[in-house]
Amino acid sequence: MAASLDDEIEELQAKVASLKKQLGIHMTTLLTAKSTRQILLEPPHPTTTLTLPRRSNASPVAIDEATKLKLLDQSDLQLAHNQECLYRACATVTTFRARDPDPRAVDGGAILGLRIDVVSRTKFLRPYYVLFNRPYSGAYAGRYLRVHRHTLPPCIPLAGLAARYLPAPPKDDSAGPAKQQDLARFAHALRREVVRYHHRLGVVADLRKAAGLARRRKDAEGGDEDGEEDVEEHDKPPTATTQLVDITPADAEAKQLTLEWTDGRVGRLVMDDDGEIVKLVVLGENGRDREAGRDLLGGATRVEDVVRRLAALG
Amino acid sequence: MAPLSVPTTARLPSTLRVDPSNPTATRILGRLSRPSLISVALDWLDDGNLPLAQPYLREPTGYDDDDDEDEYDSGDxxxxxxxxxxxxxxxISMQARxxxxxxxxxxxxxxxWRHxxxxxxxxxxxxxxxxDHPTSQKWSAYRIVPLKPPTDPSAAEDDHPPEVDDESLAIPRFHPSTFLRSLQAQVLPDLKAHYNFDAHKTLPLLILRIFIIDSPYNTSHGFQASSSRGRRTSEATTSFDSARTIYIAFPDGSPHVFISKPQTSTTTNSSIPATTTSSSSSNPPTSIPGTKAGESSSLLTLLINDLPKALSRPQKRERFTLQPTSLVTRNLAELVHRRGAGRTNAAGGGWSVYAGGEDEEGDGKGGNKAKRGEGGVGQTPLDLVLPSPPLSGDTDDEDREEGGGKRPAAATVGLSAADEMEQRAVKRARLVARARFGRTATIGDGKGVERVDVVVEDEFVPSRKEHQEREDEDNDEDEDMDAWRPRVRLTFHGPHVFAGIRQLVECGIVDGEKMPGWMTGEEGVTVGAVRKGRIRGHKGSGIP
Incomplete structure (x- = not known):
């Protein structure tokens, strides 16, 4: 009895949630529509009071001034949000100004922020920030930036990129002319690294999905006992897919993947920055198992091809 | 026991048995609590570990076992x-009672395990x-940095020590078994070490335990001269006194290593904190604490020299070195927070609002500086529905904050102006603390450092300094040599130093707006020198 009541409550709550979601979508659609905006923006001159009754024949809702203002506010918010979504999806690198709360900060605490938006797996990720200050003095004051704080994970070679594109000015004048800093190229290269990194992570997730790891975990454990892979291969043609038990990134940059098969074979897949497969090594009980490697790749040169292949086989 | 022991360079095998009366063994087991002992014993008996931890069992006689039961029970x-x-x-039954x-x-x-x-x-x-005792070790964090490939391979290494390659984009990669093999190749043959890898149970860390004895033998000869075999006691003491344990922790996905201070196995547990405090306080704070004179320091330097060599792969022209990062703490969670794989490495203190919380995604009420886009995390670009929860959450928070300040004032109309001022000051102090510390440095977060050493090298008269600040940023050393710089050393002690400072700010004891940035812990260092109100020359956050 109690269980059924709980079920009912759960069902109703799910219904409420879905209705709320629908309401939100409808509201958004209505608010974004041009005609709605037009009606809201109509000046409240006396003629409207005259025309309203006629309109209210069709729709008996009359809008008073306060509601109208509220709706207008909401509409403004919505438009701003639309613009933001568009901007985040397209522009992806934004600069902004900030202040260092430290009272002893250099340059009066002026901070230039760089915000990098990444969309991965159809979702906005939390943006990455790089914050610059201008600590240099003399001839370079105000022109040369230095990375002050950042929120990039250590697998992004930020220090190397900064040294390449934002070199520090020389300490003394004898060292010759200072190299120019190029913030645009820095931002470009940095974003490229970040996006590549997330693409690699995404590919790993795709590989796991294509190999059906979540689904087949139980079967894999069951099939662990009979180590005779040859027998299994004859039983089930798509051997490589059914036997994979784990695919995990093996290094910080997710360029190397560890593959594990049910029969204890382990493999290492190395890809380069752009997802091209550099090398795949599979080690079985008796040393290197080239056949399994060929089986898995099937002539693929990119990791995405392997994903497609696994998905087709599975 | 092997009948013949030949000095080798091999490592100590995991199956090597130590006599149970050996003081090292009794000490290691003796400091565990009863539940831990039982769970460890059960772990030994686990099928995976059994080959390396075979217990002493009754010989299978083949006859009816009942006969010899008495024989065993009588004297045993x-x-x-x-x-x-x-x-x-x-x-298991022991576990229950x-x-x-x-x-x-x-x-x-x-x-x-009498055998x-x-x-x-x-x-x-x-x-x-x-x-069981996560704070029992004192860890120093080191960064693994790439080196420039040597330009002239024939040149001697001593003449041109390889330089740090600033422009390298390589991220050091770590493979446990390869690493161990090359580390073993680097260790001197008169030391014998046993290595054991273990993944940390809660933190994303791989812990390598190195157990070192001073013996050229990799058989039980290294342990042989225990007190039970009295004939070689003189050798015994040297062998046991020098048995040491070092832990090295590799955080997942981060080019850092955490190295613990070597512990000699014969020191009792209670004396360890005492020695660490005395040794680190006698050190100049700019050096790495833990470089104690004597063999443990030589071992540590040996290790610090050998670790990067073990990580490097000369064939692939990848060479690395270790750089100290001035962060020494007993708290592994703090180390993972500051030097781990996340976003919080170079965004401490108030900057942590940019990094966002690790667990609460899209929680936009982190601070005043939270950007408008913070609410849009986890959204799809095509979903145009206005994200109401973060926004309303934000306003709610503000409302609550406002209301909390105003309501008592409204309720007690007769409140004196002084009280009202005080309340306002308290509220302001809290807001300032939030701006300066962000989400970090709260008492309950379990990420506290227990000791911070800072040397203040600012000159005594502050007004001149303000004036000079903009001009001589880089060449201050030679210009104001005449200024009096009292050498002020500050040491903060406590279970969570920066949370303590935050509490002081919230109470209004420390002025949060005038407080220098290093007091918020945003640099991520526990040892540093302060010049012009900023920690200088540290290799902590930001770009080294």
């Missing part, structure tokens, strides 16, 4: 169990102690 206080399953049951720790310890040492505990078992027990 701990009759050997018939099988591993039976032994497991004994320990109460009793003394001694009971379990004696059973292990004199009963089930010796393997090094693997000792390593497991030691790691269990580390998990």
């Amino acid at each position: 206080f701990y009759p050997p169990a018939r099988s591993v399953e039976a032994l497991r049951e004994i320990y 109460k009793g003394s720790k001694r009971e379990v310890l004696d059973r292990i040492l004199e009963g089930d 010796g505990l393997t090094l693997y078992q000792l390593a497991m027990a030691d790691l269990q102690y580390l998990y």
Whole structure:
């Protein structure tokens, strides 16, 4: 009895949630529509009071001034949000100004922020920030930036990129002319690294999905006992897919993947920055198992091809 | 025991048995609590570990077992169990009932493992102690930095020590077994070490335990001269005194290593904190604490020299070195927070609002500086529905904040102006603390450093300094040599230093707006020198 009541409550709550979601979508659609905006923006001159009754024949809702203002506010918010979504999806690198709360900060605490938006797996990720200050003095004051704080994970070679594109000015004048800093190229290269990194992570997730790891975990454990892979291969043609038990990134940059098969074979897949497969090594009980490697790749040169292949086989 | 012991360079095998009366073994087991001892014993009896931790079982006689039962029981206080399953049951039953720790310890040492505990078992027990007492080790964080490939291969290394390659985009990669093999190749042959890897139970860390004895033998000769075999006592003491344990922790996905201070195995547990405090306080704070004179320091330097070599792969022209990062703490969680794989490495203190919380995604009420886009995390670009929860959450928060300040004032109309001022000041102090510390440095977050050493090298008259600040940023050393710079050393002590400072700011004791940035802990260092109100020359956050 109690269980059924709980079920009912759960069902109703799910219904409420879905209705709320629908309401939100409808509201958004209505608010974004041009005609709605037009009606809201109509000046409240006396003629409207005259025309309203006629309109209210069709729709008996009359809008008073306060509601109208509220709706207008909401509409403004919505438009701003639309613009933001568009901007985040397209522009992806934004600069902004900030202040260092430290009272002893250099340059009066002026901070230039760089915000990098990444969309991965159809979702906005939390943006990455790089914050610059201008600590240099003399001839370079105000022109040369230095990375002050950042929120990039250590697998992004930020220090190397900064040294390449934002070199520090020389300490003394004898060292010759200072190299120019190029913030645009820095931002470009940095974003490229970040996006590549997330693409690699995404590919790993795709590989796991294509190999059906979540689904087949139980079967894999069951099939662990009979180590005779040859027998299994004859039983089930798509051997490589059914036997994979784990695919995990093996290094910080997710360029190397560890593959594990049910029969204890382990493999290492190395890809380069752009997802091209550099090398795949599979080690079985008796040393290197080239056949399994060929089986898995099937002539693929990119990791995405392997994903497609696994998905087709599975 | 091997009949013949030849000095080799091989490592100590995991199966090597140590006599249970060996003080090292009794000490390692003796400091575990009763529940930990039982769980470790059960772990040993686990099928995966059994080959390396075989207990002393009754010989399978083949006859009816009942006959010789009496024979075993008569003189033996701990009759050997018939099988591993039976032994497991004994320990499980011990787990269920109460009793003394001694009971379990004696059973292990004199009963089930009377023929010796393997090094693997000792390593497991030691790691269990580390998990039970997470603050028992003092860790220093080092960064792995790439080196420039040598331009002239024929040139001697001593003439041109390889430079740090600033422009390298390589991220050091770590492979445990390869690393161990090359580390073993670097270790001198007169030391023998046993290595054991273990993944940390809660943190994303891989812990390598290195157990080192000064002996050229990799058989039980290294341990042989225990007190029970009295004939070689002089050698025994040297061998045991020098047995040391070092932990190296590799955070997942981060080019850092955390190295613990070496511990000699004969020092009692209580004396360890005492020695660390005295040694680090006698050091100049700019150097790495832990470089104590004597063999443990030489071992540490040896290790710091050898670690990067073990990580490097000369064939692929990838060479690395270790750089100290001025962060020394007993708290592994703090180390993972500051030097781990996340976003918080170079965004401490108030900057942490940019990094966002690790667990609460899209929680936009982190601080005043939270950007408008913070609410849009986890959204799809095509979903145009206005994200109401973060926004309303934000306003709610503000409302609550406002209301909390105003309501008492409104309720007590007769409140004096002084009280009102005080309340306003308290509220302001809280807001300032939030701006300066962000989400970090709260008492309950478990990420506290226990000691911070800072040397203030600012000149005495502050007005001149303000004036000069903009001009001589880089060449201050030669210009204001005449200024009086009192050498002020500050040491903060406590379970969570920066949370303590935050509380002081919230109480209004420390002025949060005038407080220099290093007091918020945003630099991520525990040792540093302050010049012009900023920590200088540190290799902590930001770009080194």
